[in-house]
Amino acid sequence: MKIFLVGYMGCGKSTIGRKLAEVMGISFVDLDKYIEERYFKSVPAIFAEEGEERFREKERTALMEVAQFENVVIGTGGGAPCFFDNMDLMNKTGVTVYIAPDTEVLAARLIRSKTERPLIAGKSHQELILFINNALVKRAPFYEKAKIIIRGENNLDPQLVIDKISRIK
Secondary structure (H helix, E strand, O other), rough: OOEEEEEEOOHHHHHHHHHHHHHOEEEEEEEEHHHHHHHHHOOOHHHHHHHHHHHHHHHHHHHHOOOOOEEEEEEEOOOOOOOOOOOHHHHHHHHHHHOOHHHHHHHHHHHHOOOOOOOOOOOOHHHHHHHHHHHHHHHHHOOOOOOOOOHHHHOHHHHHHHHHHHOOO
């Protein structure tokens, strides 16, 4: 069993991924953390020093590596499904789950977040909502390719994800 969680930053991929893996008795891999450990640099440092294009290449390499793992839940970065043929790779090698809370929920989570996120640094709440909406318009065609889509507030319930996954097996 291999489950890829996709969705915009702040949607809960890491939180639900850890819970889901625990409930299922399998491992959890946060793709950004995997990249940081593999390249000995934080994601913001890779963005700042090497640019987004080089980061996306490293992300693709890391995704191809973790796609070989078994019995794992993988929380991808928010942009990971949108580059190369990453979403197709994930759909071929596992079950993809798009976690899609409302824009207001994403903005509130991101503003409260202690995590450094280079793409949204310094934005006000209103600027952040506009930024998220614009990004989701571009990313939706990729996210919507997921085998399972979970919208709304209840998306952090691992049992909901497990129930939906068990229906498509």
